[in-house]
Amino acid sequence: MAKFAYKARAAGGELVEGVLEAASPAAVADAIAAAGRIPLEIRESAAEALAFKLPSLSFGPKVRTVDLLLFSRQMNALLKAGVPIMRALAGLQESSTNPAMKTVLQEVRESLDSGRELSVSLARHPKAFSPFYLSMIRVGELTGLLEEIFQRLYHHLDFEQFMRQQVKSALRYPMFVVSAMAVAIVVINLFVIPAFAKVFKGFGAELPLMTRLLIGFSEFMVHWWWALAAAAVGGVFAFRGWVASDDGRFKWDRWKLRIPIAGKIVLKATLARFARSLALALRSGVPVVQALGVTAQTVENRFVAHCAERMRDGVERGESLLRTASAVGVFTPVVLQMVAVGEESGSLDDMLQDVAEMYQKEVEYELKTLSQQIEPILIVFLGIMVLILALGVFLPMWDLGKVAIK
Template sequence: MSQFYYRGRDSGGRAVKGFIEAASQDAAFDLLLGRRIRAESLRPARQAIQLDWLQKRVTLDEMLMFSRQMYSLTKAGIPILRAIAGLAETSPSKVLRAALADLTQQLEGGRTLSTAMSRHPRIFSSLYVSVIHVGENTGRLDQAFLQLTEYLTQEQETKRRLKAAVRYPLFVVAAIVVAMVIVNLKVIPQFAKVFARFKAELPLPTRILIGTSDFFVHYWPWMLAVLLALAIGWWRWLATERGRLFWDDRKLRLPIMGSIINRTLLARFARSLGMMLQAGVPLPQALNLVADAVGNALMKLKILAMRQGIEGGDTLLRTGHQSGLFSPLILQMFAVGEETGNIDEMLVEAAGFYEREVDYDLASLTARIEPILIVIVGAMVLLLALGIFLPMWDLMRAYKGQG
């Protein structure tokens, strides 16, 4: 028996959709006709899921809200099927509602929650599914949702701090770009007309400004086309494995922001791995899942190398040292954790350590970037002032000499 996803109209003309099991697509059509449903679309379930509503992802805020609600409902003793069905009707996210409706049907068909969630990899990550799987096997599903809620809350807070820290620099850079375009397209051409009437030799800053302005005025469509082509090419290259690895490596080497990104990713690694171990996931399997959750191709390779080392009999301390990812202080935490058997607690403590360092750096980020922005703006203003006022002074002196 195969499962098919259908869209159609019932006997009253109302739009309906859902899943149906049948031996073939023709048999599925016959079953729907027997239910007085006229199918307008019928596809295999896996293909339908990918094409219809899993093209979009659920936001972190929506996943956090779902996890909180599921923790409250499971802790209150509400059956999981009833809880999922209720959230499927009330969720504000159309994508999540569709996924929860499918979860409800899968649970009604006898599948476990983790198995049903695994059908939606773009909504429920492998890490999320694994924690739920362990919660089901241990009978502590409410604690699994609590752990996921705490994890997603920390992820949300970290992203919020990063966005707040880079908002001001990005705004200033955008303002500089807009000002450059306006000056080159509108302001400088007017001064160039005035200077051209006197046919005098212009100073170097003025010639630079006029040359740049002429280039903008005559070739701005080509510049826009080239920038668009470069952006599309860059985006497509980043979609390849080689491009993603290159950019993820370069992000960790960026001035000022590189170290912040690096420690943010390490905090995510430590917190994710600590959560997986607290949930009871074996260390090699946990490392495999966390490698995907980190979100950096270069770190993923190093974490997978750590997993291979541990499967070969090495300790977390030794493989962590060989990876070159961690500071000596964090390696000491690993050593103490392995000696005491509390490696999960040490990982959570390491995550907190990295997060505190990131908080401190983010708090001073604006103060570190401001001097650079001031120098850039000052250089632009100086060039503009020299380019415009130097020839005006020469013209004034020439005018006074003739008088």
């Protein structure tokens, strides 16, 4: 028996942490689910982890978003057709092409055979099924609308994947341009400027300040390229380690939203996912407090998740959703107005759905005009680079030309 540290979400939405002794992480998930909580994270306790020489790493196939999309869609179709859930899971297990998904479905079937509910069986695999997914399944079991919940989850996952791809598309072009400029700077300093430096040294004349700076920086890169490369690799690993920490991830996610041009696209895409998730939870009958708690787990941004948790805490204290949304400071006045109308009319889920669609359209528009917004900035940077190179390379030639004319 080993000890496992866990994080779980209680029925009221509050975060619960603790340590349980069990034979496996699946057994811990069973115990947490049996207590009416949703497991968020299960890991070996620090004392147990130190007892092993090597960490437990999984390099095999994993359950992907597309697997969950197919699972949700097919479960909706099979349950709507009246197929028993055990038979449906058996058919999906046979047709699945992902070994990880096959294993998960096999263990879910075995868990159902032992008398557990579907939500509890799925909770045994927290890496495959998110807390939001598990909450929706639990609601479907309680309301008898499981097939409808699977359909809503399918559309939700499809929307999540679409917005994730939109964000990647928004960042791909700026990252490519910045990388190309960095490569160009390295090539110029390692190969181009040293060739000019040999010519300039043969002149025996005093070089302009800009030229001396370029040659000095180039010589530094030529002689210390290995140190710069080691520092770059070390910086990458240090950055990844910092981002992996809770505080680092929070600060990095908050800073990403402030990046010029790309930051507003990431923010709108994140808020679209948040509004869509919250609308789905409320429409499925999840209480507002719990809905905000599980929705915070669906956004892949710690800062926005923290804002959602602040909203949940405010609602728990008896404040309105509008007031808590205004306090976090990430929503636009138009969105706050729609939330106010939703609370007054009792159609908050519909208003949040409209908010998600509005943000989605804004993201699509921003992506279409992204190149037009970035081009002026790139032109300025390229112009500065060309100016520096021109002054450094051609000023000595210009001075020598004037001397030769005299």
